[in-house]
Amino acid sequence: MNSHHGGRESSPPVEPFHTLCVLEFVTDAPQAAIEWMIAKIHAQRTAGGAELQAYSVVNRHNQEVILHIGAGTDRLLEAAELMQIKKEDSAGVLREITIAEISQFKKSGDLANFLTLAEKQQIILHELEKIRASDSDKHVPGYLKKKLYPGQSIVRKLLNDAVIHKLYPLHDRDVLKRLGEEWYNKVSKPQPIDDIRTYFGETIAMYFGFLGFYTMALIPPAILGLMYYFVAWQDINRLALFAVFNVVWATIFLQVWKRKASEFAFKWGTLDRVHFEDCRAAYFGKMGINKVTGRPEPVYPKWKRVLRFYCITIPIILSCLLFAVGVMLVYFWFQIEAEVYHAEWQTLWTKALVLVPSLLYSVAIVVMNSIYRKIAKALNDFENHRLQSAYDNHLIIKLVLFDFVNCFVVLFYIAFYMQDIPRLRSSLALLLIIQQVIGQIQESLLPYLMFRYKSNKMDKAEERRESLVDKDAKVDSDESSHVTDIISKEVRKQAEVEGEMETYEGTMDDYLEMFIQFGYVVLFSSAYPLAAVWAFINNVTEIRTDSFKLCKVFQRPFSQPTASIGAWQIAFQLMGIIAVMTNCALVALSLHNQGLLPKWDTADLVLLFVGGEHLVLALTQVLGAMVPDLPRTVRTEMARIEFQARQAWRNERSQAARTHRVKLRRAVSLLNATPISMPPLADSKVDGTTMQHRTTNV
Template sequence: MKRGLSVTDPPDLPFRPLVVIELAKDVKAETRDWLVKKIVDKKKDGGCQLLIKSFIISEEEEETIFLVGASPKRLLLGAESLGLVKECEDGYMRPFIYNNRREYTHFIEGDEDFLTMAECQCIIKQDLDNLRARDEKSVPGYPHSKLYPGKSIFRRLQTSGLVIQVFPLHDKEDLKRLTHRWYRQIRVAFQPIDQIRRYFGDTIGLYFGFLEYFTLALIPMALLGVPYYFFAWEDYDKYVVFATLNLVWSTVILEIWKRYCSSMTYRWGTLIMKKEFEEPRPGFHGVLGINPVTGREEPTYSSLRRTLRIYLVSVPFVCGCLYLSIYVMKIYFDLETMALDYDREQQSTFSSLLLYVPSIIYAIVIEIMNRIYKYAAEILTSWENHRLESSYQNHLVLKVLVFNIVNCFSSLFYIAFVMCDLKLLRQSLATLLITSQILNQFVESLLPYWMQKRSNRKIKSKVKTLKLDTEFALLEQIHLEKHMDAYPGTFDDYLELFLLFGYVSLFSCVYPLAAVFAVLNNLTELYSDALKMCRVFKRPFSAPAAGIGVWMLAFETMGIIAVITNCTLLGMSPQVNAMFPDSKMDLILTVAAIEHTLLALKFILAFVIPDQSYEVQVKVARLEFESLEALKQKQTLVMFWHFCHSGPRPFLYGIIDISVNTG
């Protein structure tokens, strides 16, 4: 293949490059031809029915790139298959139906702006992921790369090293406009969430929406925490009031977020997207069978085998890691004891500073252990072979959360409730907060940005040496983006917010400045994450999302744990103990009564505040009513059709005549 551009489709078809597929060096020609045929073949023949252009970047290195796009009609049909929801002329959101396309707002025949670029790339990604083997026994040209009916072709090509990567292209003009509004200017105004969602998709839009909301929600606790920390530390009445406000705050902000999230996702069209027929994830493998619900061909896998893998392998692995975490915590307390003994002996400035060293070392070790464990948990969860991406994410989040809660909070619980040392608790909490924030900003933002800038300079100089006059801008863009790191997803970002929420809701009554540090962290996170999305990582594929998923349950569970923790801390305070000098049982019963009262208040607030606003409830109910009426009409027509075919022939002719005359 000569250097340049070769088109595999008729030249009259419109082509807009959306997705890049990079092949490994020296991939055999028959493999390339087979892959191209699979991508362009019709759906009924087992292909994707997409458009593709291919060219070799460097003849010396045999570096082959495929650019994948789709015709406007193919993208609209893909939007219907994906279940995308769009606004209709009457203002209601409804699932997109190709035959009714002219009823939707802003739809113009042939206009590419009806679907966002992120939605188009999501449609292509789904088609490529669902490209599965039929009769092939192996990848053509590579007999060792085995295939079987139902196996994901792209997953096999990637695990065999034949496909290096698949990623969506940036739109340079849209990205430039977004960065100007997003992070190039420091301003007090809110983030352009709708514009972020339109460019990066629902998942990213929801994350930045939650990050912004959580930051604003932390401000009242931070404003209350500063005067409390400096002026009311030993005041029992204010101590109780602050702890109670903390519990109410942790409940109210989550319930208000549900309402805000439902309104936002309804406007985006993802709140009412149907998830019952979610496609199998690309990594799911098994014997090819028929889905009894949809009637489609897809891999099948025994749920019993998956359950055995979870309980016989995954659960023991998690328990072993938890034991290791507790053992490391024991080493930390041994170092803490040694530092305290040394300080009592020396009573010097150096010995006082040395008191913070064990906590700093422990905070660094926690971060390292969390990252290693997450990598192992991803491998283990993938090995469990979950059919749906949502199920995979739920099991992964559960594994990681259990370990992170034990790894990050076990030492604080031990200090608070076993050692009963509130001074050491404040010191450890402050050290963990500050150290983890510094490490996260360095590892997640500054280091990747610095490395990417160095890489970009080398790549630009390499591209210029190719001296290609045609397609130079596109070539340079592909070169730059394909050397960027893949976006790791929002998992680590949500986990960081979850841990911050835990520090604030669990122990801010002991260390009120926790909310202040959380606000400062989130403010820097807003700009550093925006920089990463636009300049450091590849553009991620969009994925429809109606909420933050299992993380909502995680935050609510942490809120319940916060009630128990704060009530116990109240019961441990000297002022409360002084009220029950004769009977510790009375103290325990009183604390338990307060705890149950606050839990009841928490659940009452959660019940009283609806998850959706009245307006959204009415619109969703209206859509469900329309769907039910449409189903009734369809059933009536089917029954009528059967009656006409089974009744007298003249009656059928009369019906046909009436139908023709009335159109």
């Protein structure tokens, strides 16, 4: 496909075209499929299209077709109103955009820049995913075996079937450079959360807000853990106090974070926005009508989803959990064999051999977690959830369940079956440190090395291409007459470079990593108080490496709204409750094993555990209830906004009533002032009386 085809794909735009996102086809994509997709993007919404602008360019390095997609200002504003995007009005209040009242919003004098680049790109993605197959679309053109059914999201189908290779928004390099300088280049400064939100969207900003808040919250248990490590490691009374402190700290941390997340969401205008969700692009079913919105959307029977969950998902998940337990038992067999061998020979090599099973098991945990993530995502897709929030929550449950068993079952086995506290301490330290090192290598070093390799490869390819002067001149001449007047050479090169970057998979894995780390910190804190220290050191590095990856290594992700960390809040709270039980049980076992309660039998220890656990749980619940979810400032501002909305509604009703009364008075006055002439009629006699009809004024 020649680049000049892009010059004929849509009429010249009234305003200058700006590439907002890029859609990249696979190299061997049929011409028929490409033209069909372009036609769908251009088509009117009433005809099932997206009503967007698209121009095609051929990637000179890989020879695949790239679509540069954008939209005019009017189209973006119209979609922003339908998506209920909020902006600040002249009074400083966040409210939904309405085109009829656009002049009442700040920055409305420059409508081209009224929406941020992240909001524009979010709109483009939303409109592309709304392109659905019609009754006449039986299969993807050029692919007879890729069947379509009415209502299916075409873009999602082509992405899943590897017809579309990538779909990504372009970076704003100048803004990104300034953001990076204030973010990962300045370790001592707080993160610019509002700037992150403006550029990357609420979901990513919320994650980094949580990561920064959690890292700072780790300072008290880290300091106390260091003190206990050097002063009172074996003092059971002080360790019991440290365990109580840790679970109370976890409760306060999570409750205060909930308040902080509410502040973020209110400031960003997402606190009540995400309650109204469209169905997922990948959601499939027969086309029907949404009874709430009246809009057409797929409909899928709930009983089918429940059947898939109970008959397919649960058996597979249980099998994975059993496999994880089996791997743990194999690890213990090798560990015991290595220890027996070392006890027999007592050499430096055998001492090193004792560490090998733990190292291999730590690596096995990371590998199994990675494989299970793919299984969990496939099961979640198979269940066909309607809303993105429901999809995410079910995925979180699956990931949390498996990772919890995979990472912590060995520690529970050591603590409560073997009742070996020194082994528990060493195993927890090894698992925590090794997994954090592997995570940093896997998430930071490898993506960066891949990025450098691809960048060098592209630079060499560019040098070879530029050496072919005649060919290059011919291509540039061809493109200049059709494409470069719309899409500059710099933008086309930027799209090609960013197309080689890794795709950012979202914050799910990042939250899961923090969840597992949080478990290492609180579940067995009485056995290993230094866990918070290692977690703090890791997180300080994690903030900078994650921010560097987003700015330098990964493609720009699409902005997504959020009001909180979602189901992760519940997952962390459940971890805190389990931590109360495990720490109380550890303290009771330590008292028994150290002979501090010689006259207590098993029943007495159980009663001690239950009583202590209930007491600490009650304390955490009271502390949680004392801290309201919404700060007073947010509650006051929300009440003020609601009051203003009610007042505006009353004023509107009063104005409408006054207008109606004025119109009514004018109509009555006009009626009274207008003579109605009637022709004179002949005399008529009624009961012998002669009556003369006269002209009467009404």
